[in-house]
Amino acid sequence: MPPRRSGSRLRLPSSPNGGAAPGAAPPFLLRLGLTIAALCAIDALALALAFSLAADGLLVPAALLLVVTTAVNWIFVSARAYPVRWLAPGLLLTLLLVVYPLVYTVYLSFTNYSDGHLLTKEQVVAQMERQRFAAESAADYAWRVYRSPDGSFTLWLTDAVGKSFLASGEMGLQAIAADDPRLGPVDPEDGLPRTIGESAKLSRLEAVRHLSELQHLSITAGDDTIRITSLDSAARERQKYTYDPIRDLLTDNETGTAYRPVEGTFTAADGATLSPGFAAVVGPRNFGRAFTDPQIRGPFLGVFAWTFAFAGLSVLLVFTVGLGLALVLNERRLPLRGIFRSLIIVPYAIPGFISALVWVGLLNPFYGPINLGLESLFGFSPPWFSDGTLAKVAILLVNTWLGYPYMLLVSLGALQSIPDELYEAAKIDGASKRQQFRFITLPLLLVSVAPLLIGAFAFNFNNFAVIDLVTEGGPPTPGTATPAGQTDILISYTYRLAFAGGRGSDYAFSAAVSILIFFIIAAITAFNFRFTRSLERVSENV
Amino acid sequence: MSRIAPGLPTLTLGTKRARRLDVGLKVVIASVAAFYALFPVAWVVSAALSPSNSLVNQELIPRGATLANFLRLVNDPQHPFLLWLWNSVKVSGISAILIVSLTALAAYSFSRFRYRGRRTGLLFIMLVQLFPNTLALVALFLLLQQLGGITPWLGLDSHGGLILIYTGGALGFNTWLMKGYFDTVPRDLDESARVDGASALQAFWHVLLPLVRPILAVIGLLTFIGTYSDFLLARVMLKSTENYTLAVGMTLFIRGQYTKEWGVFAAAALVGALPIVLIFLVLQRQLVGGLTGGSVKG
Incomplete structure (x- = not known):
């Protein structure tokens, strides 16, 4: 290992005012004041935000925010942390937008987060417990409401056969005897008493004003509850599901079936399930699904193979065309060489999405x-976008146009770096042009261009834009469980899994495929590093 | 040389004719390649200038060339093209400025200070940028959804959120690039400024930054091109037509009435490509030099 440059150098104290002259005191104080003021502002903001997050029940983000704020304070107060101050903004953004999404993607790939499993368990339980069913005791009532001075409500309920009841939160449901001492004088308009005990009857208009409170009124009558269901009717129903948090069971009160949460779905002993399910960690199932689920495996393997074919063929075509043209343009006797060069690299200057x-x-x-030309010349008009194979050809054609100028420029540079003496020596030894190319040009060129070829492979592996803009992944593969088109590559497949409407969103499976792509790309990159030994160069620079 | 002299005359005669043939062949190949490269561009220019808006019966040299398609483009109520162009320039411009500023600060720390955790920090950034943010698509989508709950201007369908994603994703690689360039500027320069009483910030601002302007420009313009051309992230994060960037908006031209909107689309393609073509012309020497320089060193 070469000696580190920095080791032998004079090192200055790196505290913030280490080199400050005595005259620099006022600006230093001013700066300190500004720093403290800025920190106070940031802290106040962060605290307010953390409280509002905690109030919404997001305790983990709130705690993270406080930890980060504390770290920021430390970085800007401690002299030892001075160099980190320069890193702080970039580091924060990297943590938020690269590291957190990375961890989150891994987490998602182990869950069932998808349409039908987007809610939390608490939300699903609350939604289930709101469901009612009509038991034999079910009945509809007309209602009027009485309000006591302390604000509590009593309902006067009349059932279909004209029988009247009193109902409130405290007393439940009671049949009314005509001689009930609490009943006040009768109002001739509707035949109901004006008061009941302390409570006074509300007109319908007044009742509307209290409607939101009234709707939350839940009156127990035996196993049933009575709820106001509209402006003039109330219903006696039974709660459909009851959740027992201790045994972690959701019981159907109508049938008596007990549902146990299994991988984010409430499931009965006989395998019946309830919808919606909730988001839950389900283990590595998503990774297995790609290879075992018969409805997914076929299209997935198709996408998988085409991704490699697409990236590999793209690199091959782009490199062949690029190198071929570089050999032509490298010819010193070529007339108008500069103009040809400028014209041929024109595609490089146009944004890819526009060219596509x-x-x-x-x-x-x-x-x-193109089809008009082919038609008139050969009487043949290929349906580029409705035939799977032709769509693949079209994509490769477009991608070659987009990519060859880069390879041309790279090869041109590499060609010019090959010393002329080698060719002269080869000529003297009687080597033909072809032999010169085979034994001098190509090997020397590949030494410098091969890493870029691998880089281009990795780039095309994730080249979403070309696929989605040219064919949108189509034509569709018939009879698949997931939305895989015949020209979809893995990255466009993950996009379609998560965001392509129609078939619903399977975020978790999409995340799992992303992780798979990551491992492939990481392997390619590791191979590339080893190939070029650039990791060693990197560690020298560190 | 004298040893092989007997064979020379015939050899040169043969090669001269072969060479002329060879050059001729290369001129043909170069012409075909130039045609391949320019044909789509010529076709789009012709379509944009054509008085007709349709792909049907388009001629390469339009009769009666007009700017009618450009006027249609600017006044198209369904496709607010100028708004999309402005959105793209705004998002890419702000992202590029943020990326250059943040990477310059971080690179200064990595290049000029020596502290514990520095090597770890550098390797961390190196490893982190191996995971391209397009792979965290779902997580970023959900992250913006969560952020939008707190501050709508960083949420889904906001330019703030998109800028945040572009900036965060580009920091790792560019910090390395920037640090490498900073390392080539002798430390003695800013250290002597420090000795003269300048703070680290002053040394950074007044001594180092003027010396590294080229890399600031190159990183700024390259990230501008990168974000301007991004399709995937913008496609996922932006929902409403008036918030689209150019890359997302222009796909609307090719849906449905594509063949009837061909002239307007061609005009849009020309105007939309313009900013990048201009940057390319400015940067051409650095871009080409950088590519080949890097490749030769390999």
Whole structure:
């Protein structure tokens, strides 16, 4: 290992005012004041935010926010942490936008987070417990309401056969005897008493004003509850599900079936399930699904194979065209060499998304110039976007146009770095042009270009834009459980799994496929590093 | 040389003719390649200038060229093209400025200070940037959903959130690039400023930054090109037409009435490509030099 440059250097104290002259005192004080003021502002903001988060029940983010704020305070107060101050903003953003999403993706891939499993368990239980069913005792009532001076409500309920009841939170449901001493004088308008004990009857208009409170009124009558269901009717129903947190069981009160939460779904002993399910950790199931679920495996393996074929063929085509043109442009006697070079690299200067869309127009099977040309020359008009194989050809054609200028520039540079003496020596030894290319140009070129080829492979492996803009992954593969088109590559497949409407969103499976892509890319990168030994260069620079 | 002299005359005669043939062949290949490279561009220019808006019966040299398609583009109520262009320039511009500022600060720390955890920090950044943020698509989507609950201007369908994602994702790689360039500037320069009483911030601002302007410009412009051309993240995060960036908005042209909107689309393609073509012309020497330089060192 070479000696580190920094080791032998004069090192200055790196505290914030280490080199400050005596005259620099006022600006230093000013700066300190500003620092403290800024920190106070940040702390106040963070505290307020943390409280509002905690109030919403998001305790983990709130705690994280406080930890980060404490770290920021330490960094900006401690002299030892001075160098970290320069890193703080970038580091925070990297943690929030790279590290957190990375960890979150891994977590998601082990859950069942998808349509039908988006809520938390608490939310699902609350939703279930709100459901009612009509038991034999079920009945509908007309209601009027009485309000006591302390604000509690009593309902006067009349059932279908004209029998009247009193109901309130405290007393439950009681049949009314005509001689009940609590009943006040009768109002001739509706035949109901004006008062009941302390409570006074509310007009319908007044009742509307209290409607939101009234709707939350839940009156127990035996196993049933009585709830106000509309402006003039109340219903006696039974709660459909009851959740027992201790035994972790959800019981159906109508049938008596007990449901146990299994991997985010309430499941009965006979396998019946309730919907919606909730988000839960289900283990590595998503990774297995890609290879075992018969409805997913076929299309998934198709996508998997095409991803490698697409990336590999793209690199091959781009490199062949690029190198071929580099050999042509490297010819010193070529007339107008500079102009040819500028013209041929034009695609490099145009944003890829625009070129891709332009090519969709050029390849239009009915009116596009390419098909019109083929039609008039050969009487053949390929349906580029409705046939799987042709769609793949179209994508490769477009991608070659997008990518060859890069390889051309790279190869041109590498060609010019090969010393002329080698060719002269080869000529003297009687080597043909082809032999010179085979034994001098290609090996020397590959030494410097091979890492870039691997890089290009990794880039095309995730080249979402070209696929989605040219074919949108289509044409669709018939009869699949997941939305996999015939030209979809893994990255566009993850996109379609998570966001492509129609079929629903399977975030968890999408995250699992992302992790898979990551391992492939990581392997390629590791191979590339080893190949170029650039890791060693990196560690020297550190 | 004299040893092989007997064979020379025939050899040169043969090669001269072969060479002329060879050059001729290369001119043909170069012409075909230039046609391949330019044909789509020429076709789009022609479509944009054509008085017709349709892909049907388009001619390469339009009769009666007009700017009608550009006017249609600017006044198209369904496709607010100028708004999309502005959104793209705004999002890419702010991202580029943030990336350059944050990476310059971080690179200064890594390049000029020596402290515990520095090596770890550098390796951490190196490893972290191996995970491209497009792979964390779902997590980023849900992250913005959560952030949007707190501050809507960082949530889904906001430019703030998109800028945040672009900036966060580009920091790792560019910090390395920037640090490498900072390392080539002798430390003695800013250290002598420190000895003269400048604070680290002053040394950074007045001594180092003016010397590293080229890398600031290159990183700024390259990240601008990168974010301007991004399709996937913008597609996922932006929901409403008036918030679209150009890359997302332009796909609307090719849905449905594509063949009837071809002229307007071509005009949009020309105007939309313009900022990047201009940057490319400015950067051409660095881009080409950088590519080949890097490759030769390999």
